Amino acid sequence: MTSALTLAEQVRSGTVSATEIVERHLAAIDESDGAVHAFLTVLHDAARRQAAEVDRLVAAGQDPGPLAGVPVGLKDNLCTRGVPTTCSSLILDGWCPPYDATVVQRLRAAGAVAVGKTNLDEFAMGSSTENSAFGPTRNPYAADRVPGGSSGGSAAAVSAGLVPLALGSDTGGSIRQPAALCGVVGMKPTYGTVSRYGLIAFASSLDQIGPFSTTVADAAALFEVMAGHDPLDSTSLNRPAPRSMGSLDDGVDGLRVGLPRELIDGVAPEVAARVAQAAEVLDAAGATVTECSIPELSYGLSAYYLLAPAEASSNLSRYDGVRYGLRVDGDDVEAMMRATREAGFGAEVKRRIMLGTYALSAGYYDAYYGQAQKVRTLIINAFDHAYRNADVLLGATTPTTAFPLGDKVDDPMAMYLSDVCTVPSNLAGHPAISIPFGTDAAGLPIGVQVLASALCEPLVFRVATVLESAAPPVTAPALAAATWSAP
Template structure:
């Protein structure tokens, strides 16, 4: 696939602010691209063409009135687990089909304030549980680089939307890699911020100690600008960091002279050789640019996958108890309330969501709590300690984002455990609450995109983005 010729978000916003192009014109160009290819790719659960045209016209008025909007007229796609007032928000689940939230997520309000134009709600694995979008109740999204392959997941629709030029930017959520893994498979930039750095007010909860909202973009600079637009303290989110995130845009060009980069063995082990070759190339490029590159290790990270697949389902089993047919969404009637609950949930949830709810319920149940959930929480401490030790010697860590390039539909969907292994390199950052970014770094097997992953300690976004920008420059 050739990437559609499209200006960066930064360039688009500058041209709209300068009056060289109207926001209406920009949104029409993107809607035309969507019309040409959406039926093939299915990036969106809900396209908002009419709302987008109206929003673009309002942006043009605000620009004419002299407002200095950082994302003036930039088309943005939203993962369909972010609440949009009056606009269907489904989490790709039958249980929420037709629901229209009575409020906007904070990140949505902030995007609108910055002058962005929302073009639609993107497909995901149901309730963000999956790594391929095959678990969507509304059918999978296809990878723009090869439509016979998955886009990754769970934010596969957002990654595909940016890769196909349907939107200049997109938002996703990342609980175990759900932004970074699809970004890697679709050849775009995807970033998970420090836990608490971006408001989750209006993000439909999956696993609350892990979930974070973050940006997709086609360049590192665009991702940085988007992060600054959505980040910062939000009194409506009790897990929001009081001081917000440090700025990231200003330092992008600072380079990596003297930056200490650790290539983490556990974030490479087991990946395909074509992916490994790109991580090696990235390490070499950073060394060429002046970074000090050495081997690093996170010994407990090998237990991260197991710990994650106990903790995340445990939290999900609690969060998803709210889908009971009482206040919103699907109801299947029964003779008494228990029968109504069990029928509603059986009809409304797909197989993977049911598996995780049951796994989580089991891990929290009497007699197993300490053996599973308690042990997983202790492993989480070990992984955090490993990171602390590594960051005594390094400013950032480098590894692969996903073990493979995009895989064909059906390759892993019959075996949940093999699908879970797609997240093995991304999970440790979620367990620790740290930021991490996937940067497209050339291609592997079948000319498909490969992403390399950069990790930093909590609030380490400035150095994370500096290194990511240096990697991007090294390709040109």
């Protein structure tokens, strides 16, 4: 697929119109998304209007922005004014936000064109997009396999060539894990660099919006468009966002790369082999690669599955049938709330609300939530320690390649293990990227992960650019749309 930056350049220079690009992608979605089910809503009219506006600016000699005319998919937990925003849940039935998320506004201001809302695990809780009330998304590389999750729709849309860019949210790996499973680039920024205003919360202290793309440069460009202080988000960092575009090609000569055992041991041998291969690439490019160990990372998953559900149990309280979305009547207000939540939430969401409620309950708080917060602090300290001897860390993104649909739906613990390599970065608030690095013997994509300390996005993108240039060639997915072409 033509990269987003190339498309934008064509539009800005007047070579190709935004309308032509958007029409091409809408046609691809109409033709191919039946098999993939990446989209929950396709915004034909709004996208055409926006493309026409971009073309009008170009014709008037004005700059429509760095992503001029580039079609973008938005995970359906990002609020879009007047457009249904479902979180793949029945409980938001019929609800249209009266406002746009900050990232949606910034994308529009950069000339990007939102073409649709993408599928996800309900309220971003899951690792396979099977927890969607509207049916699963298929992995473009193997229709009987999951795309990963929770941003499976966005990952699959980019993977199949339906859009060159998409947004996801990453609470415990929900961008990086599906990116790895679908063979695309997926990046989680430093907590606080991208505004969460208008992102429907799963776990507020962990959620962060990030880009999906086919190239590292596209991901960096999309990140830069989104990043920067937002007065509507108190956790948004009040400082200029780190700039990466100017240093993408600076290479890794002299960089120190750590290989934490905890992000490699225990993953499938084929995945581990790709990480080792990536390490060799960096070594050959002049980096110093050192194996290391950060034992605290092993506790990340346990801490995460207390903290995230605890916050979620509170964040999801507001879906009570009183003000918006689904309402199932009851004899009194309490019965109405009960019936609404019983009918509106799926099994995984209920499971996490129960877990989180329990973890915060009187008498259990210290043992669960309190203890998990301490573990979180230990993990942050352990990362800080590791970054005294390394500029970046390299590891696997996921323990395995894409697993078959239905394989883990009845085994939540097995599903949770999908996040083992990604969760630590969320707990620490650090940036991390997954980039495609070859496939397994069955031709399923493998992702390798580059991690760095807070606000070190430029380093992450630099290292990823080197890996990208040496990655094994990408083959077209089985469900590729007409718009797909090799990066």
